[in-house]
Amino acid sequence: MPLERRFALPGLTLAAREWGDEDGMPVLALHGWLDNAGSFDLLAPHLPGCRVVALDAAGHGASDFRSPDSGYNLSQDVGDLIDVADALGWARFRFIGHSRGAAIGTLLAGTYPERIEQLVLIEGGLPLVDPPERAPERLREALRGKRELAGRTGRVFPDRAQALAERAAGFTKVTLRAAEVLARRSLIEVDGGFMWRADQRLKAASDVRYTAEQVRAFVARITAPVLMFRATQSPFNGMPEYDEIVPSFRSLEVVRLEGGHHLHMEGAEAEIGRRIVEFFRGQPSGH
Numbered sequence: 001m002p003l004e005r006r007f008a009l010p011g012l013t014l015a016a017r018e019w020g021d022e023d024g025m026p027v028l029a030l031h032g033w034l035d036n037a038g039s040f041d042l043l044a045p046h047l048p049g050c051r052v053v054a055l056d057a058a059g060h061g062a063s064d065f066r067s068p069d070s071g072y073n074l075s076q077d078v079g080d081l082i083d084v085a086d087a088l089g090w091a092r093f094r095f096i097g098h099s100r101g102a103a104i105g106t107l108l109a110g111t112y113p114e115r116i117e118q119l120v121l122i123e124g125g126l127p128l129v130d131p132p133e134r135a136p137e138r139l140r141e142a143l144r145g146k147r148e149l150a151g152r153t154g155r156v157f158p159d160r161a162q163a164l165a166e167r168a169a170g171f172t173k174v175t176l177r178a179a180e181v182l183a184r185r186s187l188i189e190v191d192g193g194f195m196w197r198a199d200q201r202l203k204a205a206s207d208v209r210y211t212a213e214q215v216r217a218f219v220a221r222i223t224a225p226v227l228m229f230r231a232t233q234s235p236f237n238g239m240p241e242y243d244e245i246v247p248s249f250r251s252l253e254v255v256r257l258e259g260g261h262h263l264h265m266e267g268a269e270a271e272i273g274r275r276i277v278e279f280f281r282g283q284p285s286g287h
Contacts (some may be wrong), residue, residue, distance in 0.1 A: 015063045099285065
């Protein structure tokens with residue numbers, strides 16, 4: 001059974017789940033947008049020899065929300081990850097990220113290349129980009145969204161089954177089984193029914209997006225070998241920045257597997273785990 005952890009950082013406390021022995025290979029893991037650390041519940045048991053610490057990012061799962069005067073920019077999560085690694089005493093570690101967590105992982109590895117041993121990106125790896133001329137309107141949209149969402153709570157569903165069905169059919173579709181796994185950390189009982197616990201400000205636009213040139217600069221600084229998983233039904237298929245920027249990773253292996261955006265929770269977890277372990281041990285993932 002995984003351990004429950006809490007990390008007191010400046011300004012907030014983050015919750016986490018930990019699997020494996022203390023002397024295992026140190027692995028920090030981060031989930032996608034509006035998911036939680038339970039995203040790795042099915043994958044982590046397939047990573048023998050690893051000590052996996054999967055975080056609930058700020059505003060997600062059982063972690064604290066950011067302060068009312070703050071927001072949810074990817075750069076803040078990079079700082080949180082380094083703070084957690086320091087609290088664990090990890091000078092160097094491996095990182096696994098899914099979706100938004102994978103994009104944060106790329107920024108992390110580009111900002112602190114000396115800290116990242118190996119990088120695993122599941123269904124993600126690049127922050128969404130904007131051309132420079134979009135910056136003023138982007139900031140305007142973000143400020144409007146923050147004001148509209150400030151103090152709001154999530155929708156209340158009359159019963160648990162409806163809440164699960166809504167998540168399964170939601171912004172990134174998942175199976176009911178995967179929705180149930182995520183619900184263990186995020187679905188809470190409230191007056192009138194059930195509510196998904198997440199800071200609604202996460203739904204606002206980011207204050208700023210990186211340009212394609214800035215993302216390339218982060219990628220260029222990454223020295224860690226990279227293993228990237230892409231799903232056949234990936235929402236990133238056909239996005240030009242993936243075709244143009246992904247090949248810029250210095251040491252990159254791309255594995256394409258059948259499935260959707262949450263393939264690491266929907267039947268491919270054993271195969272993904274096998275390939276990750278082989279990658280961590282320095283073997284080709286198709287070995």
